[in-house]
Amino acid sequence: MNVDMTAIACCAPLGAPAITDDEAEGTADLFRALADPHRVKIVNLLATSVDPVCACELYEPLGLAQATVSHHLKKLPDAGLLNREQRGKWAYFSLERDAVRKLAAVADLKGACC
Secondary structure, three states, rough: OOOOOOOOOOOOOOOOOOOHHHHHHHHHHHHHOOOOOOHHHHHHHOOOOOOOEEEOOOOOOOOOOOOHHHHHHHHHHOOOEEEEEEEOEEEEEEOOOHHOOOOOOOHHOOHOOO
């Protein structure tokens, strides 16, 4: 997956009357970034934390080795979903709130069903 931080900016709501090929590709890139249960759990852990979370605090709740957590933590900021802050040798992560709001708008299909 070759995603950059513009992936979230390229998304269009799935319920829009029409979307361009670029918008469809950006939306697919975003969903690919979330298409792993561990990444979904990372987003959940960060969403329920008031403060940025050190990568080292994710190993135990995810039950994963450091290298695997690092792999997942690279994909989410690349998609524009997480902020990464370096503090000495440790990286701290938090949700990119504007991106999360955009994701909610992209996935909003309330008017398309029922």
